[in-house]
Amino acid sequence: MADKILILDDDEQLVEAYRDYLTGNGYTxxxxxxxxxxxxxxxxxxxxVLITDLRLSKLAFGGxxxxxxxxxxxxxxxxxxxxxxxxxxxxxxxxxxxADLFLxxxxxxxxxxxxxxxxxxxxx
Amino acid sequence: xSNSILETILEPGELRVVxxxxxxxxxxxxxxxxxxxxxxxxxxxxxxxxxILFDYVRRKKAEAVVDQxxxxxxxxxxxxxxxxxxxxVNVHASTLGQNCGFADFFRRQVQKHLLALDxxxxxxxxxxxxxxxxxLMNNLNRLREWGVRIALDDVGTGQSNYRMMLDCHPDYxxxxxxxxxxxxxxxxxxxxxxxVVALANALDSSVVAEGVPSNEDLSxxxxxxxxxxxxxxxxxxxxxxxxxACDFFSDPxxxxxxxxxxxEQSVQSIDRAFAKAAAATQSFxx
Numbered sequence: 001m002a003d004k005i006l007i008l009d010d011d012e013q014l015v016e017a018y019r020d021y022l023t024g025n026g027y028t029x030x031x032x033x034x035x036x037x038x039x040x041x042x043x044x045x046x047x048x049v050l051i052t053d054l055r056l057s058k059l060a061f062g063g064x065x066x067x068x069x070x071x072x073x074x075x076x077x078x079x080x081x082x083x084x085x086x087x088x089x090x091x092x093x094x095x096x097x098x099a100d101l102f103l104x105x106x107x108x109x110x111x112x113x114x115x116x117x118x119x120x121x122x123x124x
Numbered sequence: 125x126s127n128s129i130l131e132t133i134l135e136p137g138e139l140r141v142v143x144x145x146x147x148x149x150x151x152x153x154x155x156x157x158x159x160x161x162x163x164x165x166x167x168x169x170x171x172x173x174x175x176i177l178f179d180y181v182r183r184k185k186a187e188a189v190v191d192q193x194x195x196x197x198x199x200x201x202x203x204x205x206x207x208x209x210x211x212x213v214n215v216h217a218s219t220l221g222q223n224c225g226f227a228d229f230f231r232r233q234v235q236k237h238l239l240a241l242d243x244x245x246x247x248x249x250x251x252x253x254x255x256x257x258x259x260l261m262n263n264l265n266r267l268r269e270w271g272v273r274i275a276l277d278d279v280g281t282g283q284s285n286y287r288m289m290l291d292c293h294p295d296y297x298x299x300x301x302x303x304x305x306x307x308x309x310x311x312x313x314x315x316x317x318x319x320v321v322a323l324a325n326a327l328d329s330s331v332v333a334e335g336v337p338s339n340e341d342l343s344x345x346x347x348x349x350x351x352x353x354x355x356x357x358x359x360x361x362x363x364x365x366x367x368x369a370c371d372f373f374s375d376p377x378x379x380x381x382x383x384x385x386x387x388e389q390s391v392q393s394i395d396r397a398f399a400k401a402a403a404a405t406q407s408f409x410x
Contacts (some may be wrong), residue, residue: 060179085170089128
């Protein structure tokens with residue numbers, strides 16, 4: 001069965017690009033635009049990997065809240081945090097919150113794909 | 125070793141201040157009632173945007189220390205405003221809910237810059253549920269005794285609730301932008317605004333409509349009884365120099381401004397500010 005991936009980002013074009021690329025590489029992909037939507041999906045379905053933007057509409061650091069939500073609920077999901085913020089402190093905070101990987105935006109699709117393959121291959 | 129984000133924010137000169145006029149909207153002639161001081165974070169960083177800056181500050185529970193730095197920056201910038209212009213400043217309710225000496229610091233800063241305390245309105249923002257209400261009341265009462273007015277920010281959303289309206293006795297209700305759009309076509313939204321106006325009247329307060337998107341909405345607000353409005357539609361946030369170049373303070377009651385920019389430079393920079401405000405409205409988040 002294909003690994004399921006959840007993407008949380010409010011940039012619709014970017015989400016479509018990720019979805020097309022990852023679906024083409026054999027993954028099943030769900031997408032959410034807002035934090036609450038992502039939390040609801042995580043509560044109902046099992047995902048191998050979560051890809052979340054750090055900054056969400058209405059919440060400048062909403063991605064960190066989602067990372068904490070995943071870890072607080074012990075979901076067996078690997079997490080990739082994407083962000084255009086360049087501050088090392090935020091990378092450290094994402095890691096401390098439970099993120100597995102931190103990628104700077106703009107992220108090439110191939111780089112994202114490699115990161116997911118790595119996390120899925122490593123198991124949870 | 126590089127500074128943390130918070131250390132960078134707190135470095136002298138990193139916070140910049142712009143002012144957005146609040147207009148009286150009764151009748152055809154709109155006049156400036158006051159200006160709201162808006163703080164921007166370190167230039168060239170994501171924290172230049174106020175929403176990101178203060179979201180981070182609240183996440184770090186550093187509201188009190190950053191509020192102090194903001195007040196100092198605002199007082200510095202406000203020295204350039206005409207002496208009759210009233211100034212709104214944002215302060216977290218959690219800051220005033222702590223016994224951290226903020227009220228005394230506030231008074232010292234304002235007086236140090238030779239600003240009259242009765243020119244200041246404190247806008248209470250982010251009313252955290254855990255806020256120490258008795259301490260908040262105590263500090264608000266002290267501010268009032270010094271002549272400072274109180275406004276409740278973001279009324280209708282978040283923690284700007286009925287209890288805060290009763291406990292804080294605000295002079296102004298700042299009605300969140302969410303409620304003041306599509307008023308000509310959305311009777312339910314209109315009913316909410318009318319209820320806030322009625323409540324404000326009953327509590328002897330005035331309503332300030334924030335972020336009014338169109339002239340139609342503005343006319344509707346005036347008809348409902350809203351006295352004041354603050355919106356990019358009327359004027360975006362400007363530096364002191366840009367503000368002085370506008371014709372807002374020509375009434376002698378505002379005192380005498382001293383403009384340092386040439387008229388041409390000022391017109392150009394104001395045009396850029398309007399364009400930037402329009403662009404920001406288009407793409408609030410990227």
